[in-house]
Amino acid sequence: MSTADHHDWSFTAARVPASFTACRGTDAPAAEHALAGSATLCGIPRDQVTVYRHLFSARKAEACPECRTRAADAPAEPGVQELLHGRLEHAAPTGLRDELLAALRQGADVRLWINGPTQQVVRSYAELHRIVEGGELLTPVVRGGGRLGLARVVHGAQEFVVFLPEGGVPLVARAAPA
Structure with a gap:
């Protein structure tokens, strides 16, 4: 469900049945x-x-x-937008983060959210060549070891890429249209 589908989108309406x-x-x-x-x-x-x-x-x-x-x-569980919003609330406050938080509250389309070894996730999914804003802070994250979560979020003509290093601070970047 996204804003294109429903103008009255909310975290509550987007909750999903509990899974076991x-x-x-x-x-x-x-x-x-x-x-x-x-x-x-x-x-x-x-x-x-x-x-x-x-x-x-x-x-x-x-x-x-x-x-x-x-x-x-069983009570419904948060949808993907609400889960990502919760992860980003404690990220360093930047204009991009605030834009993305607002987009998630409106039902932005989380097209991908993957976790894995940092180097593999970066090589296969980050598409660093498309980053047009926010990339200056990514170098330590993409060169680091450990595990990394990566999410791609589309809202209107905007595409955000979220880097979620395990044990680190989430970073938000903007990507050029594909």
Whole structure:
């Protein structure tokens, strides 16, 4: 959902249903359960389930009825715009950051948000040649090690690139149109 789709966009309206990791009881694998922290939604301790690398789906026939009900009743979670907004609120205040925060509050399109080893993320996704504003602060980030989050946000004719170094301060740059 973006401002192009809905003029009354809000973080609240953009919230998404809660998601849970899928698992099955070690001794009774017929039903699929929803894992939340240290136990399933129906109360089976985590050490008594086999965890899977996909999300619980209440629509599956083998879904545990109690997990299905509790998953449906779980509070909605923040959408991608709200999550990125929260990460940027504590970044160094700059005009670009403020523009991007305003754009996110209006439902800007977060087209990409990826995390990985810094060098790999920069090489494959940063497109540094397109940075036209805010690039002067990026050198230590893009040459650093560790892990990096990178988000591309489009709002109208503007494209923002957000660099989220693990354990560091987020930086916002502007990219030329593709």
